[in-house]
Amino acid sequence: MARTKKVKSTGRYGARYGKKVRTRILAVEIRQKKKQTCPYCRKNSAKRKAAGIWHCKSCKKTFTANAYTVE
Numbered sequence: 001m002a003r004t005k006k007v008k009s010t011g012r013y014g015a016r017y018g019k020k021v022r023t024r025i026l027a028v029e030i031r032q033k034k035k036q037t038c039p040y041c042r043k044n045s046a047k048r049k050a051a052g053i054w055h056c057k058s059c060k061k062t063f064t065a066n067a068y069t070v071e
């Protein structure tokens with residue numbers, strides 16, 4: 001945990017990426033953790049299963065979308 005400093009969860013990316021990039025990745029990760037709106041039932045029940053693959057808990061549909069967010 002000593003290396004994380006200000007970058008929070010992006011600390012694991014190490015020094016390969018600059019601070020700007022890490023800040024961007026962090027912003028994306030915060031959005032990822034939130035549930036996304038399902039394009040079928042319009043409920044906030046879509047969770048990311050893998051990059052670009054989302055599953056809606058409400059209508060049980062699995063669909064592909066943007067790697068990080070649905071919209």
Ligand SMILES: [Zn+2]
Nearest residue numbers: 038041056059
């Ligand atoms: Zn749905």
